[in-house]
Amino acid sequence: MKKLKIADGIHMLTMNVDDILFEGIWEIANGVTLNSYIVQGEKTAIIDGVIGWDGVPETLYKNMEEIGVDPKSIDYLIVNHMEPDHSGWISNFRKIKDDFTVICTEKAARMVKTFYDEDRVRIVKEGDTLDLGRGKVLSFHPVPNVHWPDTMYTYERDTKTLFSCDMFGAFGRMNEHCFDDELTPEEMDFFEFEGIRYYSNVMATFTPSLKKAIEKAKTLDIRIIAPGHGPVYRKNPQKIMNDYYRFSQYAEGAGKNEVTILWGSMYGMTKKAVDFAERVLQREKVKYNKLEMPQESESAMIAAVFESAGVIIAAPTYEYKLFPPVAAALNEIGRKRITGKTAFRFGSYGWSGGAEKELKEIMERNNMKWDFIESVEFEGAPREEDLKRIETGILELLKKMKEKVVE
Ligand code: FEO
DSSP: OEEEEEETTEEEEEEEEOSSEETTTEEOTTOEEEEEEEEESSSEEEESOOOOTTOOTHHHHHHHHHTTOOGGGEEEEEOSOOSHHHHTTHHHHTTTOSOOEEEEOHHHHHHHHHHHOOOOEEEOOTTOEEEEETTEEEEEEEOTTSSSTTOEEEEETTTTEEEEETTTOOOSOOOSOOBGGGOOHHHHHHHHHHHHHHIIIIIGGGHHHHHHHHHHHHTSOOSEEEESSSOBBSSOHHHHHHHHHHHHHHHTTOBEEEEEEEEOOSSSHHHHHHHHHHHHHHHTTOEEEEEETTTSOHHHHHHHHHHEEEEEEEOOEETTEEOHHHHHHHHHHHHTTOOOOEEEEEEEESSOOOHHHHHHHHHHHTTOOOEEEEEEEEESSOOHHHHHHHHHHHHHHHHHHGGGBOO
16 A cells, blocks of 8 residues: 655555456456545545455555554545445444544435444535635535446545546556656556546446536636546646546547457358458558457457447357347447447358347447448358458448547
């Protein structure tokens, strides 16, 4: 666990976590940080306490002591968000101190009770404040459904710091550098990549609410954004706000000037056409990602589709339907409400089609509103004329997706 000073009276405690599935689902190949913040006036508050996945709070307590904070002196536990990666230590904290107050929204209060049987709670609403003394005044700003209904921002007026919890966060472990002004260009790119994975995996479903949360952040005079995961932005907090706005556009059909080939093949017939499609994309000098299902993780698959302006679905018919791993991937994308992508499908069939029908059903069931170029299906292996039709489809896709490119 690292200890960093954000400003006078405000410290960050951060730890890297690896070897878990985030939320029990998402592979985090590059880890994730859990950030906790301590604000000291005459009274002391901890915002989004973290203890790591081992459930052992001693590390947190030891680190608090090392920055001169006696855990027993904590008066307020500010729960911006009840998901246990931020709140899992509450019941344990009771063992060392019995008189504290949890500060949270009404929705969080119910979960604080049901998850931790804790009812020493002060419920806050928009604009409520907590004066810690010595100039440290916190205000609270609910941002529901980011990504749980209970979520809120905490804002410290003196330093103009926004404690945004999951909002403006990213996957990815932090090593030496934890502030935006310390990050190398490579680390900046890394956290943008990890921010896209985080947003697409965890947040995308709630994009309308995230857009409202971005608007709410704009109403505050912000000098520092201190999220629950990933780097602190103190040089240019506008950067992560702009990034999040762009990510919200990706969820609604925009994307980078790149194509994701989401594909699967039973015996290599569809693969022949995928190989051909790659050659066309290379010739056209278009950046592309290639994700074979079910080999790829869902986390990587969702992120790639999410960030791309164009999607090629290459999958055969299997038992009168779409090749199941690709159908499952598209269903997951639909659950994430990634809508409006420009797309093109091709694939092989044996004795009967059916993939196309299921593709349409998935799109309709999830209200995805993807804009499709006419599909190409071929019997058995692709012939020369099939490849020509695929090339035409790809060129049409590249032309059409240009309208959706947002970099
Ligand atoms: Fe970082 Fe929604 O928990």
